[in-house]
Amino acid sequence: MLAIIGGTGLTQMQGLKVISSQQMTTPWGSPSADVVKGELAGRPVLFLARHGHPHRTPPHKVNYRANLWALKEAGATAIIAVNAVGGISSNCEPAGLMIPDQIIDYTYGREHTYFADDLESVTHIDFSWPYDEPLRQLILQQAQVLDIALLAKGTYAATQGPRLETAAEIKRLANDGCDIVGMTGMPEAALARELELPYACIALVVNMAAGLTDEIITMADIEEALQNGMGKVLSLLDQTIQAF
Structure with missing residues (x-):
């Protein structure tokens, strides 16, 4: 069963016929919300x-271990995460989508x-390719079906938050080869890999990152980009769920 993790701007799924809402407990504590x-x-x-x-847990306080564990216990066999991000590369623009591969x-x-x-022994996971490629390709194929333009690959910089980055930090991230920046991509992706759950991300660009324009980043601008782009995200999720 496919699981969706909703980020900023997606605290509930439109059109979802709710069968049950379960408050779960895990060995790692309580998840952010009911499953x-x-x-x-x-x-x-x-x-x-x-x-x-409601949206009240900041990125650095999210109990990622409990969230992923709860989803697997509830029957998830794969996960699509939705993340609101800042754009670093010049081909990113507010309300645009990216399906990152790194x-x-x-x-x-x-x-x-x-x-x-x-532990009985030290455990290392292979994380060379952090996002599941078959699941990424499924999302990309459904975007083509819907004629949704998006960026088919890119590198996500996961920062600590909850503050936004400085212009110098964004310059460093760009030099490191990052295309987008967000605060929730890790450790979520690695935990999914540890649980052997295929995991992919739909990243919605909600602003250009610090120092890349002359404008100050405001929550009003971010909210506008969320409103303009979330419809595409929901359509893509709907289509991908049908094809999964």
Whole structure:
């Protein structure tokens, strides 16, 4: 069963016929919100609001381990994450979409692995390609069906937050080869890999990153980009769920 993790601007799924909403407990604590089981376009789907519903948990406080664990326990066999991001590369624009294929982790102090305590042996996962390629290709194919223009690859910079970045930090990220920047891409992607859950991301660009324009980044501009772009995200999710 496909699971959707909704980020900023997606705390609930439009059109989702809710079958159950379960408050779950995990060995890692409580997830951000109830795990919602429902139907979308006649297909079963799970949904979890990453920041809670209402939106109140900042990126560095999200219990990523509990979220991923709860989804797997609820029956998830693959996950699509929706992330609001800033654009770094010149081909990014507000309300545009990217399906990243790489990620660089700049976060710190987050509980980032299930393999930390009471181990019989040290465990290492291969993370060369952090996003599941068949799931990425499925999303890209459905975007073609819907004639949704998007960027088919790119590198996501995962920063700590909750503050936005400085112009100098964005320059550094650009020099590192990053195309977009967000605060929730890690450790989510790595935890999914540890649980052997195929994982892909639909990134919605909500602003150009710091120092790339003469404008100051405002929440009003971010909200406008969310409103303008979320319709495409929801259509793409709907189509992908049907094809999954």
